[in-house]
Amino acid sequence: MTDAIETYLAANADRRLAAYLDFLRIPSISAQPEYAAACREAAEWLAGQLEAIGVEHVEVCETGGHPVVYGDWLHAPDAPTAIVYCHYDVQPVDPIALWETAPFEPFVKGDRMIGRGSADDKGQIHIHLRATEAILATRAALPVNLKFVFEGEEESSSVHLDAWLEANKERLGADLALISDSGFFEGNRPAITVGLRGICYIQVDVTGTAFDLHSGTFGGAVQNPANALAQIIAALKGPDGRIRVPGFYDDVVALSEVDRAAFAALPFDEEGYRNELGLPALVGEAGYSTLERRGARPTLDVNGLWGGFEGQGAKTIIPAHAHAKISCRLVPAQDPGTIFELLRAFILEVAPPGCSVDVSFLGGGKPSLTSIDHPATQAAARAIEATFGVPPLYIREGGSIPVCASFETILGLPVVLLGFTPPDDHAHSPNESMSLPNAETGIRTVVAYWDELARLPR
Numbered sequence: 001m002t003d004a005i006e007t008y009l010a011a012n013a014d015r016r017l018a019a020y021l022d023f024l025r026i027p028s029i030s031a032q033p034e035y036a037a038a039c040r041e042a043a044e045w046l047a048g049q050l051e052a053i054g055v056e057h058v059e060v061c062e063t064g065g066h067p068v069v070y071g072d073w074l075h076a077p078d079a080p081t082a083i084v085y086c087h088y089d090v091q092p093v094d095p096i097a098l099w100e101t102a103p104f105e106p107f108v109k110g111d112r113m114i115g116r117g118s119a120d121d122k123g124q125i126h127i128h129l130r131a132t133e134a135i136l137a138t139r140a141a142l143p144v145n146l147k148f149v150f151e152g153e154e155e156s157s158s159v160h161l162d163a164w165l166e167a168n169k170e171r172l173g174a175d176l177a178l179i180s181d182s183g184f185f186e187g188n189r190p191a192i193t194v195g196l197r198g199i200c201y202i203q204v205d206v207t208g209t210a211f212d213l214h215s216g217t218f219g220g221a222v223q224n225p226a227n228a229l230a231q232i233i234a235a236l237k238g239p240d241g242r243i244r245v246p247g248f249y250d251d252v253v254a255l256s257e258v259d260r261a262a263f264a265a266l267p268f269d270e271e272g273y274r275n276e277l278g279l280p281a282l283v284g285e286a287g288y289s290t291l292e293r294r295g296a297r298p299t300l301d302v303n304g305l306w307g308g309f310e311g312q313g314a315k316t317i318i319p320a321h322a323h324a325k326i327s328c329r330l331v332p333a334q335d336p337g338t339i340f341e342l343l344r345a346f347i348l349e350v351a352p353p354g355c356s357v358d359v360s361f362l363g364g365g366k367p368s369l370t371s372i373d374h375p376a377t378q379a380a381a382r383a384i385e386a387t388f389g390v391p392p393l394y395i396r397e398g399g400s401i402p403v404c405a406s407f408e409t410i411l412g413l414p415v416v417l418l419g420f421t422p423p424d425d426h427a428h429s430p431n432e433s434m435s436l437p438n439a440e441t442g443i444r445t446v447v448a449y450w451d452e453l454a455r456l457p458r
């Protein structure tokens with residue numbers, strides 16, 4: 001890091017911390033309508049910050065929901081252009097009784113910033129604002145072109161984001177999108193997330209008669225919807241953990257030797273993981289390690305199952321209907337729509353006679369994957385190593401950041417996931433916190449990243 005940047009950051013440490021605290025005091029909970037004004041206040045606050053540090057064309061953009069905050073700086077004609085994406089909305093605070101302090105009265109405790117949004121994701125916006133500020137204040141120019149996109153609905157399914165991206169395709173032209181909404185690996189080891197799973201969520205409804213039947217009078221003569229549902233579910237997966245739906249694995253991109261080596265290199269304590277869960281054994285698809293199965297292989301899980309008599313004691317009926325909610329985590333290049341059709345066809349095929357079966361689609365999201373050797377990812381790795389002193393781990397997250405696929409598919413951009421939250425940040429939970437050393441070093445990492453990116457051949 002240049003002396004000028006360090007001198008600037010040192011001289012502005014108090015002001016920087018104060019701005020972070022101000023941002024966290026705005027209760028921008030996107031899911032609850034009573035906080036809509038607070039979401040707008042957070043957007044306006046952010047727009048003011050962007051303008052103050054020298055970002056141009058700053059706009060609080062209407063989306064039909066909570067606004068997107070846009071701003072750019074485009075005076076590096078021969079350098080790449082990056083979109084910077086983070087979200088300024090936060091999760092609700094329930095259960096409030098488990099918070100040790102008020103969620104929107106942030107404070108510093110030891111080396112942590114405590115408060116809702118301190119990590120997810122206001123802490124990462126803080127990092128980007130202060131990195132940009134430091135470069136513009138000391139050099140009067142950025143080494144790359146930046147377009148900031150700060151969303152206000154990430155925690156409530158990004159309802160309006162895709163349409164906004166679609167409508168703003170022209171002004172969002174770029175070479176890559178940098179998403180800062182992820183974090184470090186166990187042990188607070190710096191990490192770059194290179195894969196996110198997608199999802200396909202379905203419901204299966206099995207119906208027999210119009211009302212429950214006496215199992216003595218009718219048992220043996222009619223189909224039992226609960227038994228039928230159990231047969232269907234049992235047919236979906238083999239004892240080897242493989243999903244038996246024909247075509248299910250057709251689009252799965254096989255793990256390369258490099259991918260498998262990256263998984264094997266992660267410092268993962270499998271026994272400790274099992275112990276923490278209190279389970280007699282870990283299970284899953286044969287031929288893959290636990291981390292591979294969790295991050296890079298598709299799954300099929302029953303999320304809920306109901307039907308028939310669920311009260312105390314015995315009631316001898318043949319239930320009129322039975323239901324299951326089932327979700328599949330998807331990996332590249334599986335498509336949620338295609339997977340739904342395959343599941344539906346197979347379920348209808350294996351459904352036993354004597355009942356009617358309905359399969360409905362409850363929602364989906366596409367998986368995403370960046371190759372570890374993409375130059376923009378390697379630039380991020382060099383920036384991490386230069387500032388944190390260790391090379392990053394490459395991790396695949398089992399969950400999803402749907403916006404990632406939106407940038408890939410709507411804008412056609414490669415995505416780099418560079419995030420700095422510690423693994424024990426309690427995001428979405430009471431007592432959320434951010435590691436201040438991670439945030440402070442993260443500011444330097446982002447500065448180093450733009451310099452690294454500027455050096456890449458176009």
Ligand SMILES: [Zn+2]
Nearest residue numbers: 120121154181
């Ligand atoms: Zn987030």
